[in-house]
Amino acid sequence: MSKKLRTPEEALREMQNGATVMIGGFLVVGTPETLIEEILKKGVTDLTVIGNDTGFPERGIGKLIVAKRAKKVLASHVGTNPETGRQMHAGETEVVLIPQGTLAEQVRAGGAGLGGILTPTGVGTIVEEGKQKIEINGKEFLLELALQADYALIKAHKADEKGNLVYRRAARNFNPLMATAAKIVVAEVDEIVPIGKLDPDEIVTPGLFVTYLVKREAPCDE
Amino acid sequence: MSKKLRTPEEALREMQNGATVMIGGFLVVGTPETLIEEILKKGVTDLTVIGNDTGFPERGIGKLIVAKRAKKVLASHVGTNPETGRQMHAGETEVVLIPQGTLAEQVRAGGAGLGGILTPTGVGTIVEEGKQKIEINGKEFLLELALQADYALIKAHKADEKGNLVYRRAARNFNPLMATAAKIVVAEVDEIVPIGKLDPDEIVTPGLFVTYLVKREAPCDE
């Protein structure tokens, strides 16, 4: 039995209104649906949600948007969830759109103790507004700052009892990055295997990053 | 048979005097000894060598130093090879010492199309000399620039015929990073397996980064 195993309720017990929450997944592939359900049940609100996208109205992060649990969303794409666009236009929810590669690097930088990174992406577009531009060898870059969160809610395929994680196919996406960048990291997994069952070379997220493990209650992705 | 397979001589045929060469390994663990031998045979010189360290006088990058093939070395540690220190003090070779985590990020940034990264490492030390300091939320960071190279000579454990690579244990180190940051990437491997033998989830370096594969001639690390 893993010392890190918790029920969804236990794992999110300390989550407060107003928390900043990173949520893994790419159009609901690799999204921790069980933990999203728990946020809905628990009733926390005014969240700042950081994720690649806002899923669909009835799946993934989209459910939090529809239930108006987010006061602010940082994402690269919200087109698959019309409700996000509606709330954005109505001024009900603040939506910050970020190029996907920049978002990935910002989350990674947050986990890596870096202050930020210089990217050429967004130069000459509205993305550069309000940001410092730095020229290196005649080429312009935007300084994009690191992102961190109170919680990272991620989805992995398997964990061992130490919390070491492996992912499956395209369900990896932002999950390993977010696992490094939050105070409390909750990994929703399909399966927990004994220590030693995962080869050290196949582990993608070392268990040291993972605070709690939660077994997926939603149907498994296989 | 892999289309990327070459003899050491073929793989380094285009290498010129004065080339910038990244070489993987950490104190010779995960160092492409066969390719280093080929540089020695080939006789190229005035190289700029980027690596974690300069190995030992008779192993790894150390052999290139002893044979005076490097005009400049960027490394985090040269203490295990007294000849590097001697050449540095005698003014025969330029040695730039870089914190290990910074070096890793600089190489990664070079491969990632980033201009650089902001790190807190080195603030208040001689490492900050000549570098831009940027303050974010009251904390100082050094702007460290991306590094790229003409060649990356790396060592992997297995490749498949497409050039997808997996590494073994601590022999991974700088190899996957350097694989992204050079014009020509030559991977020295213990074994080449047919396409499909590596699971897509276990591959660390996708084959698209690898220009040539070379079979290790030095004794295999197993």
Place this chain on the structure above:
Amino acid sequence: MSKDIKRERIARRIASELQDGMVVNLGIGLPTQVANFLPRGNDVLFQSENGFVGLGPAPLLGHEDPNVTNAGSQPVTILPGGACFDSAMSFVIIRGGHVDVTVLGALEVDEAGNLANWMVPGKIVPGMGGAMDLTVGARRVIVAMEHTAKGNAKILKKCTLPLTAIQQVDMIVTEMAVIEVTRQGLVLKEIAPDTTVMEVVAQTEATLIINDVKVMEV
């Protein structure tokens, strides 16, 4: 000409730009169709920005793997020799210049190679997803789009919509023409057999440099 025929023509023409060994990222929609027109046994490596290379065709019905979808959330396959990675690595590949060609749709393109394809202020603001990184990072950017929208030119002197990236487009392929973006401006390279240079010029707001125009294979 029906929309479908236009789109097939565009996709087919772009497919002929792709060569064995290239790493290619196809945007959602029309660009995705390019893969359908490659010769059998081709060795083009498709990258999917949600996290893998070796993107293959849709699986047989009932054989979908919920963890294997393209960036548009459609079930796909991963071919033997494919590899999976996280979003940071996906954009190391994209931003770092390791994608040889990206094919993207466009709302507007202009003479400087500027591209606008991610938002219409006050109307559609889906977000840029990976498009800004792809446009900046790929070695070659090919725009795949219908030549006009409801009769309005999309190839402009200067884009009016918020940009995706500045000066990154290398080639524009429409159902009427193939246009190359050069430092001198837009060069009309090919026109479709069912149109004329005059007609293309009439449907294009940007100035076209017209020199040696070939007939596009359709």
Place this chain on the structure above:
Amino acid sequence: MSKDIKRERIARRIASELQDGMVVNLGIGLPTQVANFLPRGNDVLFQSENGFVGLGPAPLLGHEDPNVTNAGSQPVTILPGGACFDSAMSFVIIRGGHVDVTVLGALEVDEAGNLANWMVPGKIVPGMGGAMDLTVGARRVIVAMEHTAKGNAKILKKCTLPLTAIQQVDMIVTEMAVIEVTRQGLVLKEIAPDTTVMEVVAQTEATLIINDVKVMEV
């Protein structure tokens, strides 16, 4: 007191600072010995900056794996539950604050918690390796060193050698004393049973805040 006994005393005292579940990085040399004094069955996770966690003891002779060495190039083992990664991830862990404690040697430490441990100009310039990142990144930095070098104080008002990092040291453990670095300065917390406060003060250039001094368990 022999060098070995001093070093064992220092390592043993530092071992008592480590608790189950902590992620710990031990520097080369004296710090490496800390692992020898942990209770059996402990659950401290050792990180090795060359690329793994789950660092275990040296293998039996003849069972060395050339790919499993510590950052000092000595053969070690990886315990069940360990994980391997590249150098970027290794320093995500280190710089990102995911290491709870690092134990490092020192040439000099000073009242501000500054550390010098990587070079002596004109003499030894081995390079900083991972020490600068470890000092800046680890949540707690413990210096393990002999109290003096050839009779000269190493705990100074102000370091004279090139620094490894500024204001990062949290605790200093020598064969004579345990000293905590606070905003107010260096606080003498413990002295060894075979010395006196006067003696420690005499061997220390820095000002020590002396209040409630305990006897160090040796």
